[in-house]
Amino acid sequence: MDLPFFFLDFDGVVCDSLPECFISSRRAYHEHLKGESLPPATAREKELFHRYRPFIRNGEDYLLLHDLIARGVEVHVQEDLDREIASRGRETMDRYGRLFYRAREEFLREDREFWLELNPLFPGMGEILEKVLGHPKFYILSTKKAEFILEILAHHRIPWREDRVIFSGPRPKGEVIRDLLSREGGGEAVFVDDQLDHLLTAGKMGGIRTYLASWGYVKPRWLENGEVPALDREGLAELVEPFRFPAPPDSRRLSGEGGIPWER
Ligand SMILES: [Mg+2]
16 A cells, blocks of 8 residues: 655644744844834743643744733634634734735844754654655645745754645645645545644545644643544654655555554
């Protein structure tokens, strides 16, 4: 049986990018959106940013998050954030996205090393990526632009291929996967992410097996209620084993009978 296509999220799955996203989006919010100088970050602000992070889908959402924190608006479930996104409208959200990337580019230009150091990989993830490097069916699928992902991976000495990164933009990731599958003439997909809504949407599309990355920016209740099966990093390492590339000499055994979790 053919291997499925594999889609791995980046922020919160490969890269522990919360510090970078906090700093870049904070600069974008205060300096570029509000036109004010950057105030010192408070402990409360950091705590709320961390608490609300699991509901973020895109770069543009971070600016909204800063605004909600500043206004004291609470976010308990995905719908709380989505209501705010809808009320701001597409034009405003697009602007948030542009300002976020502008701040990120400024950091990269001004202090490249500082910016890169804010993007550590989760333990073991570098080894997992090296294992599957260059596999034609293995992709990083992210709402972060590919150039930044490649930049971060290069910093960690992982020469990931540009054509194995897909930037989903504001589109639901499930749709992006479905389109790729149809372009490739069908087949199945495995999708590992830490954002529950991306997984739920993709899971409804058929042919996409979804896993919640338990080490990412997840809510404990997402792990408890089991709507999407949770995966730890050891589980991920096992799941990607058949994608080892170049394939080991005994790869025919791996793609044959038994042992592969998505075989029926
Ligand atoms: Mg993520």
